Amino acid sequence: MKEVDKIFNSFLKDSIFTNKFILQTHYIPETIHHREKEITQLASIIAPALRMEKISNLFLYGKTGTGKTLSILYLRDQLLNKSKQQNKSLTIEYINCKLKKVADTEYRILSELIRKLGGNVPSTGLPTDSVYTKFIELLESRPQVFIIILDEIDHIVQKISDNFLYNLTRLNSELNKAQISIIGISNDLTFLDNLDPRVKSSLSEEEVVFSPYNAVQLQDILRERSKKAFKSGVISEGVIEKCAAYAAREHGDARRALDLLRISGEIAERDRDKKIVIEHIDKANEKMERDKILDIVETEPKQFQLTLLAIINLIDSKKYDKIFTGEVYEHYQQLCQKISFETLTQRRVGDIIAEFDMLGIINAKVVSKGRYGRMREIKLAVNQNIIEKIKKILYDSLNLN
DNA sequence: AGGTATTCACATGAAACTATTCTCTGAGTTAGG
DNA sequence: TAACTCAGAGAATAGTTTCATGTGAATACCTGT
Known part of the structure; x- marks a missing residue:
């Protein structure tokens, strides 16, 4: 036990960090460098909220890690501080639409908003329109400016059509006392283009682009x-x-x-x-x-894991580093039998292989071998020592050996 | 020799099916008036 | 009596299967010199 104590102590004493939290992504520093231009632009757009006026709907876009979320959260804090001094009723809620099980459907986002406003939604559910009315009632309970920040907004649109956004933007016409505005954040630059024009124009009354550092x-x-x-x-x-x-x-x-x-x-x-x-x-x-990569492999469903294992095993056992769809499917079937798992059709396995290609774990390109058909030529896209770890994870998760 | 035609082994698409997960309804319960 | 709970019906969705069609080039098969 003395040893353990020693290790702990030396860890405490010798730590090279003074505050690791500062390097974490949620941390909001007091000053944000190299985003002055964007921040002043944003500030002038959202400033009217302090006078209890509705602010323009706002749309931010830029690649990942360009400070979009950081800047807007920073401004939110500043704004809330100011409004507290002035005793104004201003609410800004941040919702990350990418979080599964929390905010990836219209219903969930609404109930999340209601919860944040202090209401509650029964866990077993309500009709969507009554969730809407409840939300509106809560908003109307007192005069206030309500700003919703929807991060990764592109996710909800591809999941639940743009109707939802349309409804939100239209909500203002039903409100008397309260004002609602939307701030959308997206890192998909083409996102606005395939949006319903009505939604597009009302959502992006103002746009701010974040360029990479x-x-x-x-x-x-x-x-x-x-x-x-x-x-x-x-x-x-x-x-x-x-x-x-x-x-x-x-x-x-x-x-x-x-x-x-x-x-x-x-x-x-x-x-x-x-x-x-x-x-x-x-x-x-x-x-x-x-x-x-390991995280991806681990969280993938069993059938995907089996397919990947088939690919890895095959490449291991052969001298060449490339194999073809047919071989993979054959070996996959054997594996399924071995652990008495139901086999998927070749059609599906083909799709699974294509998905692994997208994830960058394998390289699969379609080649034609003339008289001998057309198939995907598959290679592993990660180096050997990672593959060993992948194998270990796969064996564990599939209870092989 | 040069030019078509054929053929292989899947790829790629669309529609149909299914098992889960979501959403909604109405009956039952609670509680406030 | 209005507001909440909750089980279970019905709708929506994701994951698959089934059926159908498409593909690129090595090879087979002509054709005429």
Whole structure:
């Protein structure tokens, strides 16, 4: 027990972090660098809310990790502070539409909103229109400005048509005392184009575009945050630059840069190193990549896992690194029999293979072998040591051996 | 030799089926007046 | 009597199967020199 204590103590004492939370993505710093232009633009759009006027519906878009959510949440806090001083009734709710089971249907979003307004919806459900009336009643209970931030708004549209958004934008005409506005956030740049024109025009009364950070800007951000997150002198020369460079390669994703730095720190800590060096970043990068893939593999349904296992086994047992659809299906059938699982049709397995291709775990391209048919040529797209881990996960999850 | 035609082994699409999950209804329960 | 609960009916959805059609190029088969 003494040993354990020692380890814990040394961890406490030698931690290279002072506050790891600062590197996390939910953290909102007091100042946001290199987004001044966007923030002032946003501020002038939403400022009328302080005078209890309806603000224009607003639409933000830009790639992931460009600070959209961060900026709007920052402004929300500022605005709420101000309005509290002024004693104005202003509510801003943030909903992430991507979260499954919370906000991925019209009904769920509404009931979530109602809950946030202080009402409640029975868990067994109500008709959608009565949820609407309830929502409206709650809004009308007192004069107020209500702003809804819908993050990843593209998700709801592809799941539940744009009717919902249309209804929301139309809601104002039914309200007397309250005002409602919508702020949509999306990282799909083409999202607006395949929207119903009526919705499009009312939703994007104002638009703000967030462009990616470049490497220099990323460096500033990282430096600023690492000053508070790490003890001084922990980061060696070139580390920040390298993190920024990695992330800049991925369309300037600041979230990724921060994750990279944080994980590098964790790795350094685990290795009992006092400093973060460049090698740690490489390790972190690899780890992130690996974790992402392993996570996908683990959460995939059994039939998908079986298909993947069939592919991996086949490639293992053969000398070549490419195999074809037919072989995969044959081996897949054998596997199914072995663990007495029902086999899917070849049609479906073909689709599953295509999905793994999309996920980037395998490379599958359609080739024609002339007289000998047309099929997908399949290769693994990840390196050997990850494959070993994938195999382990698959064997575990399928109870093989 | 050069040009079609055929053929293979799936790919790709659409419609139909099914098992889950959601949404909604109306009866029963609670509680406020 | 209005408001809430809740089980179960009915609708919507995701995952599959069935049926049908499409594809690219190696090979087979002509054709005329």
